[in-house]
Amino acid sequence: MALPKQSDDFPAWYQQVVKGAELAENSLARGSMVIRPYGYALWEAIQSGVDRRIKRTGHSNVYFPLLIPQSLLDKEADHVEGFAPQVAVVTHGGGSKLEEPLIIRPTSETIIWATYAKWIQSYRDLPLLYNQWANVVRWEMRTRLFLRTSEFLWQEGHTAHETADEAIAEARMILLDVYRETVEEDFAIPVLAGRKTESERFPGAIETLAIEALMRDGKALQAGTSHYLGQNFAKAYGVQFLGRDGQQDFPYATSWGVSTRLVGGLIMAHGDDKGLKLPPRLAPFQVVIVPIYRDEQKGTVLEAVKRISDSLGDVRVKIDDREEHRPGYKFNEWELKGVPVRLEIGPRDLEAGQVMAYRRDTGEKSAVPLTSLPSAVPDLLADIHRSLFQSALEFRSEHTFAPGSYAELTDLLSSGSGFVQGGWCGSPECEDKVKDQTKATIRVLPLDSEAQEGHCVVCGSPAIELATWAQSY
Template identity: 45%
Template sequence: MSKEDIGITVTKKDDFSEWYTQVVLKAKLADYAPVKGLIVLRPDGYSIWESLRSTFDKKFAKNGIRNGFLPILIPESLLGKEQKHFAGFNPEVFWVTHSGTNEIGDKLALRPTSETLAYTMYAKWIQSWRDLPLKINFWNTALRAEIKATKPFLRTSEFLWQEGHTVHTSQEEAEEEVIKILEIYKNSVEEELAIPVTVGKKSEKEKFVGAVYTTTMESIMPDGKALQMGTSHFLGQNFSKPFEVKFADKDNVEHFAWQTSWGVSWRLIGAMIMVHGDDKGLVLPPKVAPIQVVIVPIYKNDEGKEKVLPKVEEIKNKLELKEIRVHVDNREGLSPGYKFNDWELKGVPLRIEIGPKDIEKESVVIAKRYNCEKTNLNFTDIERIVIILEEIQKEMLKNAQEQSKKNSINISDYSEFKSKIEGGGFLNAPWCGKSKCEEKIKEETGADIRVIPFGSENLNLKCIYCQEQSQSIPIFARGY
């Protein structure tokens, strides 16, 4: 098999969309399912998701959040209890209408999101203030008939995600929860995936249907498009009233509860691919890499093999004692060059090369995936690989931050806005706060208000569209 058979055949710069798809498929993260709009997650892709799940679970648990499970089928009659909320999803809902050959009376929706089902149960479980706060997270799938062009991890008709739903006795406590979750999301994405995010609120037009307001974290991708990385919603009492989620206070007076919901999906994996990948393929941050270090033994004959393999095993054992995920590529019949290309395609953060000459020098060659840098490392310094992996993680975030900064522009003139948006990026532009201007900008340029960053309030400028007094400086961008 030639390098061309396994390698990426387009460049990231020239054909970003095709490059992305090839990386997903050829790095063996996922593959297309027989049903349009669905993908199959392969072991390496699922391993990354498991790593993120483990990180979130630990942080959720520290915040008093426990995991639960919800069924996938929701009766239509239940969805009708919060019609405004459900109307936003209705065009995308898959319906179950038959059981075998028999029609069922109440159509069943395949879960587009779980508010209606969760809050029906919460109403049963909550009686008094002693039952609150109630904080449950659900790791599950959601199904939405994707009408736009599908793309693995970014737009599929079924996707993995977590959705948390909390209930509180006061508005203040619920709003504090919204921000706590957003901070967990931001810190986790930056620390684990090495992707910088901007946090703030969605506009009234872009908020989650049924929410009082939505907080969000947004990132800019290398092709200049924005990607919503996660959201945390303050629901107020918009769901507790129709679903009768009530509690009796210490004086036995009944009140409607205050609620939040929040979630991230496997589009985080898609963001990681886009932000860090290069023309050779995937580039994985060490913290989420299924394999952090791959060792490639190099020898030409049995004599060399007998000399090299014991040292390889010794190095492997030392690294595993340091809880490093390490793999030895001892496949027969493949050249070292082929193996190097294969592991570069799969994005393994660090490669160790070791042959008879290296053993004589009492050192190995290490190759960093993110910058393709090669150096020698003495046998006595092998345990430094722990530090090297930490350095790679930090450098990847630093590089991504620099790239994000280059893709962010301050704009105050609408003509310039229309010109710059064609090249993509985050456009920071003053806005009067009126939906009419927001809608006109979207209609004329295709750019949404992605996020109104915290602290971006500004009354000293003129709205980029109507020239009235500004209220804030949101980030506009075209998005996925």
């Protein structure tokens, strides 16, 4: 029952939180997971925030099929090369072998661009701003619940634009106004937004942008990506439009996605030795009420609890009136499940006209008068959100380093200390050297490269970028 300490064994801690908080468990098929109600409620809360922002920025939802003719994948060279090794293939159907195998989508650029060919004729058809919520399958070598499963849930946006500038602006807008905003405002997790190096790019992309969050073990997690695909997919799938200038042209593409991996990020960015700490905006239950009573007081207490719950309006409240567990058990269980606020209500409190409020983030308990509860609870939730973000931000600052030498860089990276920033000359050789020695990669380069002073921390040549390295998931 006791959770391993994060500092003793972070992977074991993670796994037991996922299981203990009843978020998910392994399924019978290799590498796939069953998402349990509490975990799925979290995902639904995440979806709702992402979906709202996708729609607010002018996109519509669509749905493309799970199965894709294999020949479609083969049309974009880099894309095939990147994905072919991890694609699951359907070879039989209806009891017989298929003429042409179907792949289970690892991502949907292929089928979507093959379809866009029919939808796009003129610049008047552009832009196409579509998104879909879907499951995809990638045959990963090694899987971990939420962080990397063979099947995962995500949204994938696929847009087509008249000009490169417009597509580039779209990719960037999604990264900042949808992904960064969601993760910072809903998850209370600060992120670094930036560009990926060539070696970390999405197969078929000209530029990959990403947000990176720091986990409590000092590793980085790529929390969302947005790609500028140029005309690669348009050319591969024969998508052309008649431009304003009367000439045929290929549209410019973007694609972008966030997945159930975000749930893993949430666990590892905020959790502590007692379990999950859910940010109030995503918590399936924002408040759990634990009634405390002896038999003869049961009726009175439960009535008061019901009244108090009703007085909290839109706040998502769970009343834990299970008879089979005593309060101490419930306290521990809801702390493991990360509920932001717990209200303890017993005869002593009712006599005093108050309740005890416990906040999961700091562990503080305080008495709140019943009369001020309807405003105190929302205030408390707002404060918990701020304080979660703040402490994640402080953790990141404390775990961001600027080494003065290559030896210092590799020391920091080898020990998995967090983000390590330094000048980079832009050469893949220097990037590889660090990776070979420490397994750390460049997580992001600044979104807008400004003139970089100083030298490459690896080779000493003049630096052209400020790179952020880290060990990553």
